[in-house]
Amino acid sequence: MRKTKSFDLRSYMEAGKKEIEAGLDGYLPPETAYPESLHKSIRYSVFSGGKRFRPILCRASFEACGGKGTCIMPVACAIELVHTYSLIHDDLPCMDDDDLRRGIPTNHKVFGEAMAVLAGDALLTLAVDLLVREGAKVLGAERTIGVLEDLLHAIGSDGMVAGQVVDMESEGGGVGAETIEYIHSHKTAALIEASGRCGALVAEAGEILITHVSEYGRKLGLAFQITDDILDAEGSFGTLKAGVSLDKRKQKATYPDVFGLERSKQMAAHLVDEAKDSVADMGAGALPLLSMADLVIRRLF
């Protein structure tokens, strides 16, 4: 792992989180909107203490590609809504059956399973709606369609949902290197890669820059999921996955299962280095991206 030039990542992430949350609050229907139960359920999960890693990465990529202003906000917030929808559905009893997420009860534990299914459905719809309505206003129709193409490809039946399916089908073990890479690339990395790419698309970056941030997002996203696996394997549930259903989690295919703990750590560190290499030539504007990459691997130390 190489060091990154001094950069106050903590302040950057905190400021980013605040701005993203203000954006989300403004875009989402209020809790008082009918049916209140649905909007409460939606807001419960959206404002449940996420780090806003993906939307902050999206904006960092936008700025690294020369983008300025707030036109990235609908895109960044839509990505966070997609992420939240995926978490609510993943936590369902028929899926990962998790009782807690980020230290608080999961959506279906509070609002019931049916509402959790519907809140997830509504969030995916709201995410696209946000792009179509607010996004199109500031980006124009053409650019919005471009962003949508990219995002939808990342999260559909050849993207995030595909990763989830293969993950589910691989429970119980016996999974090889190719399959575990497929799962993590699709389940986790695809949306992180899209966060980077969409930032570049909104900034109207050229092909070369788009390739750089895509590569960055793909490598970093994979490293992100591998470090999650490692933390789970090492039992660091207190920090990250408080209350995760251990039995369920243990059946999941993970990098440490396939490659062992040490090799998984090396792979994660190597991927983070590769992610940083991808954007190393982008100048000072890419400092947040470099620093966010360090954040992913720092969780292990």
Next chain:
Amino acid sequence: MRKTKSFDLRSYMEAGKKEIEAGLDGYLPPETAYPESLHKSIRYSVFSGGKRFRPILCRASFEACGGKGTCIMPVACAIELVHTYSLIHDDLPCMDDDDLRRGIPTNHKVFGEAMAVLAGDALLTLAVDLLVREGAKVLGAERTIGVLEDLLHAIGSDGMVAGQVVDMESEGGGVGAETIEYIHSHKTAALIEASGRCGALVAEAGEILITHVSEYGRKLGLAFQITDDILDAEGSFGTLKAGVSLDKRKQKATYPDVFGLERSKQMAAHLVDEAKDSVADMGAGALPLLSMADLVIRRLF
């Protein structure tokens, strides 16, 4: 109920069904696309014998508004994918808990609950993806964004999902006229209204025509759900809802519960007449719309 000029609706619907199904087949990833289980699950529900009422209505509205050619196909097919996603999720054990739909086992009965959740998620994503990718090619970015705005509004947390939430929360009875109208307008009529409106939008119809077909869709959609309620109440499960979990269905808020059977029939017939009135001045091109309206009420006789 007034009669409509002679029109061979049966041939029209059959031809429409064939064309829509060819479109769906072309747009959807093949069953052999990885992960095969997901794509099998998706195709199982999409090709499970639906009448294709919504996409045919969408195209009929498009043509009634002067639209020509096949540019309506991505929109019509996207609407059917949205409809299918909503059925898969509605049938889940935590929702309506239905074992059969259209006489065959529901998605989760065949593929399991987790896959049914994910197939629904993938279908909603694929529906938007179809509009963004194929729709934008033939309609251009501006028109596609317009269609998306309309469709998403109809199916989100203030549309179809909202109707589903209130429906679920109203189980057990004690529901008033206003609530049951809200449920049916949102759960069922919103997507049927959007089918009509989107047809008009793609045809680049003027405001007046758009209002006409919207009104038509709204009234007809409400009539559609009321006749469903009536058929359920009369126990015509053989025709329409073979294998529906009777207990569950009985707890649902319905028009016959609130207004009685006879008044519900009158209301449905009146709504169909109003729907037809809305498009009565649109000339010969609106014949399919008029005839499709008759189809809804004819189910009762």
